[in-house]
Amino acid sequence: MLNMSRRDFVVTTGLAAAFGLNARLVVPAFAQKTPDPPKGFVNYKVGSVDVTALYDGIWEKPQDPAFIKNASVDETKDALAKAGLPTDFVSIPLTVVVLKLGDRYVMVDSGSGGGQWQPTAGKTMTNMKAAGIDPSKINTILISHFHPDHIFGLMEKGTNQPVFPNAELVVTANEYKWWTEPGRVEKLPEARKGLGQRIQTVFPTWKNFKLIEGDKEVAPGVQLINAPGHTPGHAAFLVGSGNQQLMISNDTAYVPGLLAPHPEWQGAYDQDGPLAVETRRKLLDRVIADKMMVCGAHFPFPGAGAFTKDGSGYAFKPVQS
Numbered sequence: 001m002l003n004m005s006r007r008d009f010v011v012t013t014g015l016a017a018a019f020g021l022n023a024r025l026v027v028p029a030f031a032q033k034t035p036d037p038p039k040g041f042v043n044y045k046v047g048s049v050d051v052t053a054l055y056d057g058i059w060e061k062p063q064d065p066a067f068i069k070n071a072s073v074d075e076t077k078d079a080l081a082k083a084g085l086p087t088d089f090v091s092i093p094l095t096v097v098v099l100k101l102g103d104r105y106v107m108v109d110s111g112s113g114g115g116q117w118q119p120t121a122g123k124t125m126t127n128m129k130a131a132g133i134d135p136s137k138i139n140t141i142l143i144s145h146f147h148p149d150h151i152f153g154l155m156e157k158g159t160n161q162p163v164f165p166n167a168e169l170v171v172t173a174n175e176y177k178w179w180t181e182p183g184r185v186e187k188l189p190e191a192r193k194g195l196g197q198r199i200q201t202v203f204p205t206w207k208n209f210k211l212i213e214g215d216k217e218v219a220p221g222v223q224l225i226n227a228p229g230h231t232p233g234h235a236a237f238l239v240g241s242g243n244q245q246l247m248i249s250n251d252t253a254y255v256p257g258l259l260a261p262h263p264e265w266q267g268a269y270d271q272d273g274p275l276a277v278e279t280r281r282k283l284l285d286r287v288i289a290d291k292m293m294v295c296g297a298h299f300p301f302p303g304a305g306a307f308t309k310d311g312s313g314y315a316f317k318p319v320q321s
């Protein structure tokens with residue numbers, strides 16, 4: 001379909017019309033409406049720490065009444081419009097950050113792996129190389145949680161071979177134990193069973209996991225902050241250097257265009273909705289009180305910005321790339 005000639009296109013759309021189909025139906029499902037950023041990596045500093053934001057891609061999620069448990073599609077569209085985003089789909093971009101701490105490279109999550117999550121994502125490795133970072137030099141990968149967009153980049157497509165065999169993988173003990181406990185796959189909802197099966201097949205065979213209990217330092221100047229709700233062991237990471245701090249919030253505030261003005265919204269992606277709301281408010285109140293810069297996996301690329309209080313919710317101001 002992608003290489004079809006103009007004549008083929010006319011014939012195809014003609015056929016579609018003959019069957020009463022909208023011609024748009026013949027456009028490949030992965031045709032992307034949002035342009036990729038002109039440059040797939042952005043560098044910034046937190047004190048003496050070099051941060052590189054790598055663009056993984058975007059999921060242009062079709063509108064779905066089940067997406068937010070306590071908001072309608074119309075309310076979702078209204079929030080998207082107010083954030084200046086398209087309303088015919090939900091923009092869920094994905095950014096991975098790499099920290100350079102002295103001579104150590106610490107990556108947060110792995111990206112979604114080429115063709116393993118969405119066909120319009122999986123560009124982390126390409127953009128890492130473009131940023132001049134050698135993937136074999138990554139010393140540590142801090143994993144926020146075990147959803148596909150955050151861990152599939154750890155595993156080769158098809159073979160599940162480790163992409164970063166020499167890196168130390170750091171995750172909360174809660175997250176690791178929850179997903180790998182016997183009988184878990186059977187208890188997962190149908191849509192998550194494949195993910196659970198892959199985790200249980202692969203991760204227990206890898207020996208480079210370090211499991212963390214409580215809020216601990218996991219790399220020099222980087223503290224793991226337990227932020228449960230999105231998943232049972234979801235974590236944020238707090239980077240401090242000099243008098244600057246960056247809260248790597250991962251999926252705590254998910255898409256801020258939706259959840260900054262409506263922190264009480266419970267997404268279908270939040271495994272424990274009420275706990276996710278409580279954690280979100282706690283984390284955002286903390287970053288505002290301490291005047292921190294914040295980045296998030298699904299914030300608009302390059303994924304960093306600041307929050308302020310706004311009535312009973314929050315306002316998000318992204319940095320410009």
Ligand SMILES: [Zn+2]
Pocket residue numbers: 147149150251297298
């Ligand atoms: Zn995510």
